[in-house]
Amino acid sequence: MYKLIIDLLNNFLNYIHIPDTPLNPDVFQGVFVKKLSNQNIIKEKRRISANNTILKVNQTHIDVTGEQAKLFFFEGLSNTTTPPQSIDIDLYDNNLSYLCAINNPLSRLSSDGNTYFFRHSIDVPPYLSNWDLTLHSSAYKKYGHKGTQVQINIPDSKESFTLLQRYAFQDDALVMLRYDYLRYLAILIPSELCNHLYSITDTHGSHNINFAVLNPSYNSALAIQLQHQIISKDVMYDDAKTIALQNTLNNTPNAGTDIERIVKTRVSQGSFRRLLLLERHHCNLCNISTTSVLRASHIKEWSESSREERIDANNGLLLCANHDALFDRHLISFNPDTGNICISESIDNEQRKALSISESTQLSMGECMKSYMRIHYKKFIDKENQ
Ligand SMILES: [Zn+2]
Known part of the structure; x- marks a missing residue:
């Protein structure tokens, strides 16, 4: 299962013309697939009004919650409150550039009929529309009273995060590959290309928004x-x-x-x-x-x-x-x-x-x-x- 997902990611990278640096399954400890929901993406900041003006920009993070997230990011630590930790999540080079570049569809309709953000480079600050963009974000590991929560945010670069959100839509997959406890690589895959991925991760007949699988050679008990x-x-x-x-x-x-x-x-x-x-x-x-x-x-x-x-x-x-x-x-x-x-x-x-x-x-x-x-x-x- 783990290798299968890495293969799918490599197919995606190949598809967006980054074939020269395939992901090596051996260097990662595991994969976490976060299927982005309406809550992650839309809120006020994602919505555009009839005249295409942005209503608000105020979202600062994406939460990853649930039992699987707890095991994946925290390796099963208990629910007790611990000091927050920051971890790096690097967004794969050129990943967003690709999403900026795809023309079809320019905008997409949500299931409730509203149009959400355009995927082309409308309003992107010039220094962020650079094709060689490399983004560095951080994930903020946090324990709260409601259990474990991982906040993926970019405290030092608000614009980078804004860009990530701008090009992410509901049902896109944010795939996080774990190098080790503190380092992750993230790849955003547009939902149009997620069919195969979701045929694996949508389990028990529902939309499973969180799915984790470990490299079996890393920690078989945790796997x-x-x-x-x-x-x-x-x-x-x-x-x-x-x-x-x-x-x-x-x-x-x-x-x-x-x-x-x-x-x-x-x-x-x-x-x-x-x-x-x-x-x-x-x-x-x-x-x-x-x-x-x-x-x-x-x-x-x-x-x-x-x-x-x-x-x-x-x-x-x-x-x-x-x-x-x-x-x-x-x-x-x-x-x-x-x-x-x-x-x-x-x-x-x-x-x-x-x-x-x-x-x-x-x-x-x-x-x-x-x-x-x-x-x-x-x-x-x-x-x-x-
Ligand atoms: Zn028998």
């Missing part, structure tokens, strides 16, 4: 934490859609066993599975790691779980197709106290061998998983005793 953030939201979204699907199907006469099948597919193959795949790389019971045959199995059945339980990774096993089927049908379970496997009497020794299960198979479980397993285990015992 997983960031991915976890993103996928957790996907899981919640997916789960809500699954419930809606089940409700619809429940109300459809003659839907029959299709209900279970369709919902089951979503539950075992959807984002919950991606969540489990983040940290587990093979079947919980055997060495099968072929991703396409691995399924997510809820320990406490999905239909009986609460919202929180359904999206809790502790309530999931990643199992190959065979082991998933056995576990789902309560033909195997695990003693929640010892982790020892329990195999149904109905499976003979020959089949046990064929299915790669034996009495010595064990599952290591944390306390949370054990409490879910207790419920599964009880069903297994009840079924065996029937």
Whole structure:
């Protein structure tokens, strides 16, 4: 994912005729994509009146907030208030020059029908319309009562920031590449060229305005934490859609066993599975790691779980197709106290061998998983005793 985004950025730089200095993925620690919103861009300063006069110029920074920003810019520091720090964000050379130069469209309509700022060089001070412009801005790292906030501003060069804002529109991407904790490089990509980028960063079915991904070789634990953030939201979204699907199907006469099948597919193959795949790389019971045959199995059945339980990774096993089927049908379970496997009497020794299960198979479980397993285990015992 990280390399994919760097490739997209290089395609963009190539497109705007800066092909000689491609970004080297190895020198950066990660990428943060900020999809600029109406709030970042328009406000009073962005709006032009019917006679093309600027109404106000007063915005001084762009905020980046949210859990992912906190992890990306602060590496997961707590919410406690700390002294603000300044960091440098260099805007890529010639990036704004390109945006100044593109003629089509000269101005753009917002979704509410208002015309916002022209992208050509109207009102740009002469010393800023220089094509060789290199801008240096700073990001102001700040902790506030509402959590972490990163303010991207240019305290020493108000005009530079004004220029950045002038050429930025709603839905453009401000991409920040991290050299290290204090140094960043920013590239502004016009929304017309963002389709591919947003197909990656717009997750959980909504406009995701903040998206962070780390160079996996930099800090793999933090990289997983960031991915976890993103996928957790996907899981919640997916789960809500699954419930809606089940409700619809429940109300459809003659839907029959299709209900279970369709919902089951979503539950075992959807984002919950991606969540489990983040940290587990093979079947919980055997060495099968072929991703396409691995399924997510809820320990406490999905239909009986609460919202929180359904999206809790502790309530999931990643199992190959065979082991998933056995576990789902309560033909195997695990003693929640010892982790020892329990195999149904109905499976003979020959089949046990064929299915790669034996009495010595064990599952290591944390306390949370054990409490879910207790419920599964009880069903297994009840079924065996029937
Ligand atoms: Zn397996």
